[in-house]
Each structure stands twice: as C-alpha cells, then as structure tokens.
Amino acid sequence: xxxxxxxxxxxxxxxxxxxxxxxxxxxxxxxxxxxxxxxxxxxxxxxxxxxxxxxxxxxxxxxxxxxxxxxxxxxxxxxxxxxxxxxxxxxxxxxxxxxxxxxxxxxxxxxxxxxxxxxxxxxxxxxxxxxxxxxxxxxxxxxxxxxxxxxxxxxxxxxxxxxxxxxxxxxxxxxxxxxxxxxxxxxxxxxxxxxxxxxxxxxxxxxxxxxxxxxxxxxxxxxxxxxxxxxxxxxxxxxxxxxxxxxxxxxxxxxxxxxxxxxxxxxxxxxxxxxxxxxxxxxxxxxx
Numbered sequence: 465x466x467x468x469x470x471x472x473x474x475x476x477x478x479x480x481x482x483x484x485x486x487x488x489x490x491x492x493x494x495x496x497x498x499x500x501x502x503x504x505x506x507x508x509x510x511x512x513x514x515x516x517x518x519x520x521x522x523x524x525x526x527x528x529x530x531x532x533x534x535x536x537x538x539x540x541x542x543x544x545x546x547x548x549x550x551x552x553x554x555x556x557x558x559x560x561x562x563x564x565x566x567x568x569x570x571x572x573x574x575x576x577x578x579x580x581x582x583x584x585x586x587x588x589x590x591x592x593x594x595x596x597x598x599x600x601x602x603x604x605x606x607x608x609x610x611x612x613x614x615x616x617x618x619x620x621x622x623x624x625x626x627x628x629x630x631x632x633x634x635x636x637x638x639x640x641x642x643x644x645x646x647x648x649x650x651x652x653x654x655x656x657x658x659x660x661x662x663x664x665x666x667x668x669x670x671x672x673x674x675x676x677x678x679x680x681x682x683x684x685x686x687x688x689x690x691x692x693x694x695x696x697x698x699x700x701x702x703x704x705x706x707x708x709x710x711x712x713x714x715x716x717x718x719x720x721x722x723x724x725x726x727x728x729x730x731x732x733x734x735x736x737x738x739x740x741x742x743x744x745x746x747x748x749x750x751x752x
Contacts, residue, residue: 474509474699490644491697499646500694506682507699508675512606513741516675516701519603520610520739520751522556526570526599527612527752534597536589536616540572544583547599559600559607559678566723571598571611578666578707578715578725578733591618594627596735600678607674609703610751611737622710623732626663630708630734633658633665637686637704641740641747645696651688654706666707666733668715668725673702674739698744705737 466473472483495501508516529550530543548569551558558569566582573581573596574589581596589595598611613627636657640649651670658665671684682694686706711731718724727733739751 473504474507476510487698491695494644494695502682502694502697502700505676506673506680507697508701508741509699512675513699513701515604515606516608517741517750519556519601519606520608522551522554522603523599523601523608523610523739523751525554526550526601527597527610530597530599531612531614534589534595534614536591536593538589539585540574540581540583540587540589540595541585543572543597544568544570547597551599551601554603556601556603559602559609560598563678569599571596573598573724573733573735575732576727576730578709578727579669579735580717580723580725582721582723589616591616592620592623594619594623594732594734598735598737606676607678608751609674609678609737609739611705611735612752613734613736626708626710626732626734629658629661629663630706631736633686633706633708634704634736634738637706638738638740638747638749641696641704641742643696643698643742643744643746646691647682647684647693647696648688649690649693650704651685651693652690655687658706658708664709664711664713666709666713666715669705669707671703671705671737673700675701696742698742700742701739701750703737703739705735707733707735709733 468481593616600609637650673680711729714728741748
C-alpha cells in the first residue's frame, strides 16, 4: 500500500493523499462488498489521458473529413483512401490497418452489414444506402476510436428512423456513465430504449476499453442489467458503440473474409460509436 505522503502512482507529481488516495480507498470499499473493480492498468494517468485525447482529435478529424466528402457514386475504397491520407498527413496511423490481418484503414458497413465491412473498389455507394464508417487512430502510441452513420440521398424513412434511433441509443448509454456506477448500467439503458421502440440489439459485439491498446478491458455490452459489471472509476476510457437492427439481433460473420458481420435475417443495421472518459463528476466524450 502506498504511503499517503509519497508521490502518487499516477505520475502527477502530487502527493498520494492529494491525488488518488481517496479514489483508491473508495475502490477498495466497493471491492470488499463484492463488486468487480478495475485494476490500475485500466485507470489512465493524467499523461495517458492527455496523449489519448491528442489521438482522439485526429480521429474525430478523420470522421469530419469523411463527412465532408462522402457521396453516392464513390467506392468504399475511396472512403478508405480519405481515411488513410488524412490520418497519415496528421502524423498518425490508422489502427485497423494490418490489425490481426485486417487489410484496410477503416471499416465500411452498408445496409445489412453490422460491422467490420472491408473497403473495396467494387463496392459503390448507391442512392438509398446507409453506411457506417468506423475509424481508429494511433498517434504517438495511443489509441482512439469512433464511428458515424451516413445516409445517402433517397434512403427510406425506415432506414432514416433506424439511424436516428441508434444514435439515441448511444446517447442513452452515454448518459449512464458516471463514477461509481456500473458498466451494466450502459447496456441496460440501451436495451430498454431500443426494445421499447421495436428494435433489437446485437449482442455478439460490444464496446471496449481503449487507450494504451486498441482493445482493453472492460467489455461494454449493449444489453445488460443495471448495477452489474465493472465499477466505473474516474480515469477509465472506453467506447460505447451500439449496433441496432430493424429485425432480429442474430448476426453471422462472412466465412470468406473472416471479418464482415451481417444480420442473419437480412434486415438493416446501424451503429454509432463514441469514445468516453469517466471523469470525477460524469463523463467527457473525447472522440465522436
């Protein structure tokens, strides 16, 4: 146990009693009551938060750049080039590129593709399409991650409503983020909201801790039970990224490419993703 007058373990140069001591004591109280608590590796230091936010600035810039340029008639390979060029021109690296063999710089998932769609010169955006563009960035060794939906002209009212409801699911989930709450609160709120409006929530995938690595603990399910799961503590950073289907929640992964996930019943799917920092009084959205 750290001495109260030593410099804090987080590298802030403050005395432990003036920095993380109170938080650590509160974590121990929850742990003694049987709650799942984060270890120090999950709680980011002030320096790590600063560096992750710098990565997130580039990541948000990438999505802004895509938003200004995406249009009917372009290929998903064209989108990938926008992502790669903007990222590298800003001194960063696209995190998906070569990640566990993924061949491109972003994911482009259209209509009934749930996630991990692979950009391709032969896949052309058409009128009526909805597409998720998921981008992740490494800058100076630190990771950021977010995605947005884009609605092409001529999209049906059904498709537009799905995109809107999915964004609302994300917002409902984010509202649950607060110190000393639980990760399960996020999924419980998203599931209740989506199902009350007649939609289903994909359970095969979820959000995740991120910052020092691309994927860290905790796993953030988009379904759940309130007051369960890991304790949320100031300094934790994770994504919330609900995937919502018009039809049933079941999905499958393309056996040929090993990545792209589709709705099993062929129904439309949408996803929005933000990267969230737990603060001492709530949350901060750092990439969106």
